[in-house]
Amino acid sequence: MRRVPGPSPEPLFLASATRLIEHDAAAALPAHTLMARAGTAVAELALALAPHARHVWVACGPGNNGGDGLMAASRLHQWHRTRHTGTQITVTFCGEPDRLPDDAANAWQQLQASGLAVSEHPPEEFDLAIDALLGIGARRRPEGRLAEHLQQLRQTSATVLCVDVPSQLDGDTGAAWSNGGLPRTPPGPRHTLSLLTLKPGLFTADGRDAAGTVWFDELGIQPPTATPDARLFVPEHATPTRPHATHKGRQGDVIVLGGQHIDLNGASMVGAALLAGRAALHAGAGRVFVGLLADTQHPIAWDPASPELMLRQPDTLLNPTLLAHACVVCGCGGGEAVEAVLPGLLEHAPRLVLDADALNRIAESPALGRQLKQRRQRDAVTVMTPHPLEAARLLGSSTTQIMGNRLQAARTLSETWGTVCVLKGSGTVSATPRLPPLINASGDPALATAGTGDVLAGLIGAALAAIPDNLDDETLLTTVATAVHRHGLHAEQWSQNHPGRPMVAGWLAAQG
Ligand SMILES: NC(=O)C1=CN([C@@H]2O[C@H](COP(=O)(O)OP(=O)(O)OC[C@H]3O[C@@H](n4cnc5c(N)ncnc54)[C@H](OP(=O)(O)O)[C@@H]3O)[C@@H](O)[C@H]2O)[C@@H](O)CC1
Numbered sequence: 049m050r051r052v053p054g055p056s057p058e059p060l061f062l063a064s065a066t067r068l069i070e071h072d073a074a075a076a077l078p079a080h081t082l083m084a085r086a087g088t089a090v091a092e093l094a095l096a097l098a099p100h101a102r103h104v105w106v107a108c109g110p111g112n113n114g115g116d117g118l119m120a121a122s123r124l125h126q127w128h129r130t131r132h133t134g135t136q137i138t139v140t141f142c143g144e145p146d147r148l149p150d151d152a153a154n155a156w157q158q159l160q161a162s163g164l165a166v167s168e169h170p171p172e173e174f175d176l177a178i179d180a181l182l183g184i185g186a187r188r189r190p191e192g193r194l195a196e197h198l199q200q201l202r203q204t205s206a207t208v209l210c211v212d213v214p215s216q217l218d219g220d221t222g223a224a225w226s227n228g229g230l231p232r233t234p235p236g237p238r239h240t241l242s243l244l245t246l247k248p249g250l251f252t253a254d255g256r257d258a259a260g261t262v263w264f265d266e267l268g269i270q271p272p273t274a275t276p277d278a279r280l281f282v283p284e285h286a287t288p289t290r291p292h293a294t295h296k297g298r299q300g301d302v303i304v305l306g307g308q309h310i311d312l313n314g315a316s317m318v319g320a321a322l323l324a325g326r327a328a329l330h331a332g333a334g335r336v337f338v339g340l341l342a343d344t345q346h347p348i349a350w351d352p353a354s355p356e357l358m359l360r361q362p363d364t365l366l367n368p369t370l371l372a373h374a375c376v377v378c379g380c381g382g383g384e385a386v387e388a389v390l391p392g393l394l395e396h397a398p399r400l401v402l403d404a405d406a407l408n409r410i411a412e413s414p415a416l417g418r419q420l421k422q423r424r425q426r427d428a429v430t431v432m433t434p435h436p437l438e439a440a441r442l443l444g445s446s447t448t449q450i451m452g453n454r455l456q457a458a459r460t461l462s463e464t465w466g467t468v469c470v471l472k473g474s475g476t477v478s479a480t481p482r483l484p485p486l487i488n489a490s491g492d493p494a495l496a497t498a499g500t501g502d503v504l505a506g507l508i509g510a511a512l513a514a515i516p517d518n519l520d521d522e523t524l525l526t527t528v529a530t531a532v533h534r535h536g537l538h539a540e541q542w543s544q545n546h547p548g549r550p551m552v553a554g555w556l557a558a559q560g
């Protein structure tokens with residue numbers, strides 16, 4: 049058993065793939081072995097998390113997830129009885145013993161044999177609860193007694209250990225079945241022990257709040273050889289050091305086009321482009337040019353906080369020779385003015401990061417959409433960085449639909465447009481056609497503040513500017529995901545060093 053994320057990427061499997069893996073593993077072992085191992089792993093983690101618990105509630109459901117709970121309860125009961133700890137175990141069961149699947153029915157018999165009786169009601173007080181109500185077999189919104197137990201688990205400030213998947217969560221998507229009006233953040237510590245495989249839903253959408261700290265036990269099975277459905281991404285390689293004999297022209301140029309001027313319609317978005325530019329600069333780009341859009345009557349000629357940025361009239365930056373050697377970040381605060389520069393960029397920029405208003409304009413314009421699709425045929429590199437609302441506009445759907453299946457949304461976006469798609473939010477998903485998407489393992493709610501997306505676009509721009517041409521899809525995806533990870537890591541460092549204090553995007557940009 050180990051804590052996740054570790055030092056390297058982790059394969060993630062949907063419920064359908066997990067069932068095949070479980071089927072193959074179970075066929076090679078004596079009956080009920082996997083569930084016995086699962087119960088032992090749950091009991092061991094429960095003991096490690098709350099070694100001095102006086103009262104443990106094991107909430108079991110009607111299927112094999114409940115079977116894991118029943119098995120864990122037997123183990124805990126034996127352990128405490130042998131050591132005379134006085135710890136009380138209360139087991140509740142929402143289901144019908146006669147309808148339990150085979151493995152769980154065996155766990156039920158073992159519980160009966162252990163002498164531990166099943167209770168009608170949860171205990172009034174407990175210091176540890178084990179959520180074994182529903183796992184990957186959850187198919188609909190819980191109701192009745194099971195829903196009541198689930199509600200109690202969600203409201204308690206005691207430690208909760210979820211077996212395999214938190215019962216309110218879809219393990220494939222990370223969408224919660226319903227939060228019943230409860231706050232999204234649980235009031236007490238939450239842990240999830242994922243069994244046999246890691247599930248993508250634990251790491252994106254509502255998953256991180258519901259799952260808390262994630263642990264993983266392979267149940268003694270060799271890592272699956274099947275291609276995973278996604279990967280939990282952490283970078284494996286340290287950032288390469290620069291050779292001594294280098295100069296700024298070799299570090300890559302970034303061109304930022306965005307930041308609509310206040311003169312256009314009374315709403316300035318200049319800050320967004322400057323944030324992207326600063327982030328690119330601090331991330332190591334050799335030179336960063338910023339073209340502020342519709343900046344005609346009172347042009348801004350320099351950024352006092354980052355005098356290294358080179359501000360230029362956008363027209364001068366649309367020069368194909370300049371574009372050929374740069375990565376362009378387009379859209380941050382671009383407003384409507386961005387539409388004028390998009391056709392030229394889509395045609396001539398070999399490396400392009402499309403953010404915010406660039407994406408909104410493409411969503412509205414079939415002609416721009418066609419131009420975007422043609423880029424892949426020319427091997428031009430394009431990264432789109434939508435947040436869920438921008439993704440919904442691009443797919444003609446709603447944010448609820450996007451959040452209902454973020455992996456699928458990112459995949460569809462990347463396949464539709466032939467780009468790398470970075471679908472932002474808790475557990476950012478980076479996808480490219482034909483490869484398993486990557487779910488970012490870093491980041492925290494400190495990022496939920498204006499301008500952090502602009503910073504991310506700048507970081508990705510700097511990363512793309514620094515890599516050689518003609519990279520394979522996997523290296524490209526990893527390069528983008530590494531920038532996403534770095535962005536999240538800075539936020540985590542802020543939160544560690546300044547607990548409770550809000551982070552601002554300007555600080556994030558300066559971390560590079
Ligand atoms: N077999 C093994 O060796 C291993 C198994 N493992 C464990 O098995 C888990 C998967 O077990 P599972 O397939 O039985 O599904 P599970 O999550 O228990 O739920 C299905 C039951 O819940 C019911 N149900 C569904 N939704 C409901 C709702 N909203 N409200 C109420 N009821 C609802 C559904 O009823 P039905 O829809 O069929 O009427 C059915 O009875 C997996 O997550 C892991 O923990 C691992 O330890 C590896 C080894």
Ligand SMILES: Nc1ncnc2c1ncn2[C@@H]1O[C@H](COP(=O)(O)OP(=O)(O)O)[C@@H](O)[C@H]1O
Nearest residue numbers: 472473474491492493495496498499500501502
């Ligand atoms: N709760 C959160 N947890 C992790 N990352 C988050 C969270 N909220 C926002 N982010 C990240 O912050 C950034 C916000 O981007 P975006 O919404 O485009 O902001 P803006 O347009 O203001 O720059 C994205 O990288 C997103 O993934």
